[in-house]
Amino acid sequence: MEIQQETCINESLYDVLVIGAGIAGEESALKLADMGYRVLLVEKEPSIGGKMILLSKVFPTLDCAACITTPKVSETARHPNITILTLTEVEEIVRDTKNRFSVTLKKKPRYVVEKDCTGCQECEKACPAIVNDQFQFNLTARKAVYIPFTIANPRVALIDIDNCLLCGACEKACPSNCIDFTQKEEQLKITAKSVIVSTGFKLFDPIQIERYGFGRYKNVITSMQMERQLAPTRPFNNILRPSDGKVPDKIAYVFCAGSRDHTVGNPICSQVCCMYSTKQAQLLMGALPMADVSLYYINIRAFGKGFDEFYEQAKDMGAKYVKGKIASITEKENGNLILRYEDIATGKVTEKEHDLVVLSVGILANPGITRVFKKERLETDALNYIRQTDLLQSPAITSIEGVFAAGTATAPMDIPDTIMSAGAAATETSSYLARLS
Amino acid sequence: MEAKQKTIDIIKQTRKAAPEAFEARKLYLKMRKAIAEALKDEPKTIPQVAEATNIPIGEATYYMMAMLKFGELSVNGIDDMDEYYFYELKKA
C-alpha cells in the first residue's frame, strides 16, 4: 500500500530500476510489477528483448524464440506498473541520504515521436541513405531511418543521425507527421529504492583469432549471423553464403571460438555454444535436407535437462561430430574453405573442405555498468562478471546493498537459467524493499 | 502541420551530414544501377550478375540482398543444381 501512496506523490520515484531489457530484465521487471512494485526498465537499444528476440529457435525444445519472447515482451510493455525507456543509458547512480538511489539517465533522441508512429515504414521507403544493418549482424543493409526488426518493441522508427543525409524525405513521406528533428538528448533524474543489473553479455569478436579468417573470408560467419539466417526475419531469402549467394551444402561448425581459450583472455566455457550449435545443425538439416553438417569440437558439454538427448538426436539426424582442434582456415578461389585440424583421437593433422564455416562464438562479460555506481563499488569477479557475494545461498546479491544482479550479467547461462536467475533477483529485491519499509 | 515539416531545416542549421554517408549513398546508387541493368531482360543468379557487371561477387551479394530487402528485387526460382537462386527486378 505504502508503495502506491509514495508513487502518487512523486512521479519520478520508482521501487526498482532495472537496467537492461533482455529476457533477464523483462522477467525481473514483470515479477516485481506483478507484486505491485513500480518498475523503471531502462534499455540502451531502440527495442527491448535483448539477444533472445533475435534468435531462431531455442534448445533443447526447438520452440520458436519469437513465439516465446514476443508475448513476454508485450506483457512487459503493457504492464501498468512498468515504465520503459529505450535508447537510454544510466550515467550515474549515487545513494542518497534516505538510503535510496539517485539516478541520472541519458536518453538519446529517436527523432520520431514514439506515440504517433504507426510503424508503416513509409519513411524507410523514402530514405535514400543506406548503412549496415546491425540487427542482421551486417549481413545486409538498412536505411538511415528504420524499424530495428519486424518484432521490435516498440515497433517504432528511429533515425540513425550519424548516417542521415539530412534530406528531409522521411519527414515529407511520413503520413503521421511524427518525424521530429528537433528532438535532443535528454538528461533525466529519477530516484529508485533498489536496482537490478541485467545488462547481459557481449559476444566474442572472432577477428581476434586470426587463423580462423573471420573478417577476411566472407564465408566464415558467426553463430549469431547463422541465428539470423535461420530466423523467420532472416536477412536473405534462404540460408545463403555471404560470398556469392550459394545455398551451402557442406557446413562446418568450430566450437569454443573464444571460449576455454587463455590466449584470448576467456578461459571459461560459455555454457551455451555446444547446445546452440547442435540446435543450429538440426535446423540446418531441416531447412537444407541435402546439407552435410560437421561440428568440430574439443569436448561436448551437454549437461542440462534434455541436452544429451538433444545431442543424440542431432547425431541421429546425420550431424557429424569431429573431435578435432582447428589449426587454420584458408580460402579457395571459389570461396570454399579448407579446415586444417588435428584429429584429437589419432593426433593426425587432416584437411577438409567446406563451403561455409560457422564460428560458435563465446559469451563475454559486459561490465561497463559498474562505472556508473559512485561512492560504492559494484564488484566484479575475475572474469568481469558482476560478483555474486553469496553465490550459493543468494545468487542475486551483489557487493552493494539494494543492488541485485540477474541473468548473464553474472555468468554465461542459457535462457532457462537466466529466467531462474531473474526470479531470484526479483525475490531478493522484494524482500529488500519489504525490509526498507 | 506546416511547422512540423520544417524540423529538417532546423537541424540543418546546426548539423551537416557526414561525407561517408554521401559516399555510401553514391556507391549504392552505382551498384543498384548496374544490377538493374544486368537484370532488365531476364532473371539472373548472383554470380551471373557479378559477371555481367564486373562487381566483385561479395559486393554483388550484399547489394542484391539489400535490394531484395528493400523490395526492389524478387526471387524467381533456383538453378538446376539447387545452388543459386535467380533474382529479377520487381514489377511495379
Ligand SMILES: Cc1cc2nc3c(=O)[nH]c(=O)nc-3n(C[C@H](O)[C@H](O)[C@H](O)COP(=O)(O)OP(=O)(O)OC[C@H]3O[C@@H](n4cnc5c(N)ncnc54)[C@H](O)[C@@H]3O)c2cc1C
Ligand atoms: C548464438 C546464440 C544462440 C543462443 N541460443 C540459445 C538457445 O537456443 N537456448 C537458450 O536457452 N539460450 C540460447 N542462447 C543464450 C541466450 O541468448 C542467453 O541466455 C540470454 O539471451 C541471456 O539473456 P540476458 O537478459 O541475461 O542478456 P541479453 O540478452 O544480453 O540482454 C541484456 C540487455 O541489456 C541491455 N544493456 C546492456 N548494457 C546496458 C546498459 N548499460 N544500459 C541499458 N541497457 C543495457 C542490452 O542491450 C540487452 O538488451 C544463445 C546465445 C547465443 C550467443
Ligand code: SF4
Ligand atoms: S515515422 Fe512515420 S513513416 Fe515512419 S514508420 Fe513511423 S509513422 Fe510510418
Ligand code: SF4
Ligand atoms: S533525412 Fe535522413 S533519415 Fe530522413 S530520409 Fe533523408 S537520409 Fe533518410
